[in-house]
Each structure stands twice: as structure tokens, then as C-alpha cells.
Amino acid sequence: xxxxxxxxxxxxxxxxxxxxxxxxxxxxxxxxxxxxxxxxxxxxxxxxxxxxxxxxxxxxxxxxxxxxxxxxxxxxxxxxxxxxxxxxxxxxxxxxxxxxxxxxxxxxxxxxxxxxxxxxxxxxxxxxxxxxxxxxxxxxxxxxxxxxxxxxxxxxxxxxxxxxxxxxxxxxxxxxxxxxxxxxxxxxxxxxxxxxxxxxxxxxxxxxxxxxxxxxxxxxxxxxxxxxxxxxxxxxxxxxxxxxxxxxxxxxxxxxxxxxxxxxxxxxxxxxxxxxxxxxxxxxxxxxxxxxxxxxxxxxxxxx
Ligand SMILES: Nc1ncnc2c1ncn2[C@@H]1O[C@H](COP(=O)(O)OP(=O)(O)O)[C@@H](O)[C@H]1O
Ligand SMILES: [Mg+2]
Numbered sequence: 001x002x003x004x005x006x007x008x009x010x011x012x013x014x015x016x017x018x019x020x021x022x023x024x025x026x027x028x029x030x031x032x033x034x035x036x037x038x039x040x041x042x043x044x045x046x047x048x049x050x051x052x053x054x055x056x057x058x059x060x061x062x063x064x065x066x067x068x069x070x071x072x073x074x075x076x077x078x079x080x081x082x083x084x085x086x087x088x089x090x091x092x093x094x095x096x097x098x099x100x101x102x103x104x105x106x107x108x109x110x111x112x113x114x115x116x117x118x119x120x121x122x123x124x125x126x127x128x129x130x131x132x133x134x135x136x137x138x139x140x141x142x143x144x145x146x147x148x149x150x151x152x153x154x155x156x157x158x159x160x161x162x163x164x165x166x167x168x169x170x171x172x173x174x175x176x177x178x179x180x181x182x183x184x185x186x187x188x189x190x191x192x193x194x195x196x197x198x199x200x201x202x203x204x205x206x207x208x209x210x211x212x213x214x215x216x217x218x219x220x221x222x223x224x225x226x227x228x229x230x231x232x233x234x235x236x237x238x239x240x241x242x243x244x245x246x247x248x249x250x251x252x253x254x255x256x257x258x259x260x261x262x263x264x265x266x267x268x269x270x271x272x273x274x275x276x277x278x279x280x281x282x283x284x285x286x287x288x289x290x291x292x293x294x295x296x297x298x299x300x301x302x303x304x
Contacts, residue, residue, distance in 0.1 A: 025281030032280035039075035043299035050187040056174035059230035064171040069274040070292030072127040082132035090131035094122025094272040097131035105135035114160040153182035189225040
């Protein structure tokens, strides 16, 4: 069995100057496997981040679970709410979500307390998940006829003891319907994953209009705080052009870290894992660790 040669209080994931990439990968992998990661500071206030972009396949779910895992591995307490009926976030966190499993559907439509459906993630400390099952697919229709239909998630979170929770991440379906609206109303921050491809900015105007509408009539505190460039393929000029364009428009909101396109990231969910435990030394895992650090530090130094 691998035995760390350093005391637990001395994290091994800080990069020495001039370290070759292969050595960084080995060092990070060892740090994740032995739990010897740097402890990130708890944010001054709990951060409720909704991961939204009404385009499908841009990396919302991948970003939700990997950032959540990266923060949890670095000592923070994280709750993931899966609001996509496909339940891909639940899958990646190793949380059961077969049809009929108590899930976000029961919370939103039946008023079941979150504590009755929340489940610990399979391979990660400090991380719990409210799963989504296919039952959620018909929820928007049912919610439409309910009183205070935009506030159902907010009410559910108010009824849950969040004292120990540092970050809440909400994974949204690829639409701006009632599920996403409930997520926006319950959150303080929107994190938008943007895929580095030609039509990356398409639809963002609509998302920003929705955020503005929520701010003006339902949740004035809500801000779009973070943009993360995902699936960056350094071999194409197009990825670089898109990244430059997004940085030009959104400036300081865009994290310096970009997430590379990496096959290990897409393989991990089929093993019921995030890439952080599946292959912690892979480029995708290391980028999500970097992105998580940037996000955690922004809690103390918010973008202008
Ligand atoms: N960095 C990445 N490298 C390779 N594949 C990725 C990466 N990020 C996401 N994917 C893959 O792209 C697809 C869409 O990602 P997903 O997170 O499910 O998007 P969304 O939740 O926005 O629909 C999935 O198959 C996922 O595994
Ligand atoms: Mg998704």
C-alpha cells in the first residue's frame, strides 16, 4: 500500500517550480488518493451556484460534478442538486437514481424534505447529492399548476440544515423552463460553462435576459459570476478564437483555467465516478482542481 512520506498537514499538491508535467500528474494523483490535498478556505458565505446554459452538451453536468468533487477533495462540504431528469450528475457521483428512487421530483412536487432524499456520493468525502430520476421529466407540467411555482426549490433548501455546507451546485436541464427557473431563484451565482466551438455564444443573450428577469422580479442578489471554457482543444485555431472572443466579451468573469477536451473526462461517468477519482493525474482532473481553486479564491476576491 502507498504510504505518504510526509505528514498529513503538509499538502503535496502545491506545484514546485520547473516540475515536468508527468511529475505533476503523479504528485496530484498521489495527493488525491491519500487525501493529502491542500485545504481550501471556507467561503465567508455559503455559495449557491447554478450551472446553467440552455444549450445541451456544453459541459454543465461534467462541470457540476467535477468542480463539486474538486472542492470536496480540498476539504469543503458540497451539496449537488441534480435537476436534470437524465440524472447524469447522479450517475457520475455514484448515487442511485432509478425510476421511483426518492429524488428531486419528490422534493419539488411532493414537498418531501431534502434530508429524506439526500445521498452521500460514492467515492468522495464531504459530498452529498439530491439525485434526479426520470420521474422529474414530467415535473415541470405538474409544477406549472402549483402555487409559488418558482420558489419550490428555495423553500425546500430553507427547510434543510445547510449550516455545514460551503457550496451548493445545481445542475440544470438544457432549457430555461421551470426547473432552471427554480434553480436561479434559489441561487446567488450563475456559473456558465461555454464549450469552445463555433456557436459558443449562441443562446447566451437569452440566458442573460432570463437572469436579468430573475434579478428584477424574483431574486435581486443573483449574479452571473463565473464563466468556464470547456472542451478546449488546443490543436484547433477555432478553440483559441472562441476563447479569445469569450474573454473579450466577459473579461474577468472568465476563469483563467480552461478545461481541455480529454477522453478520461467523458469515460469517468460510465464508472460511476468523476474524473477526479477515476484518473486524478489526467489533464481534465488537474484542470478541474485548478478551476475549483480559482472559484474558491474568488469568494475572497470577487471579480470586478
Ligand atoms: N472536457 C471534456 N472532455 C471530453 N468530453 C467531455 C468534456 N466535458 C464534457 N464532455 C462530454 O461531452 C458530453 C456533454 O457533456 P455534459 O456535461 O453532459 O453536457 P451538458 O450537461 O451541458 O448537456 C458528455 O458526453 C461528456 O462526457
Ligand atoms: Mg447535463
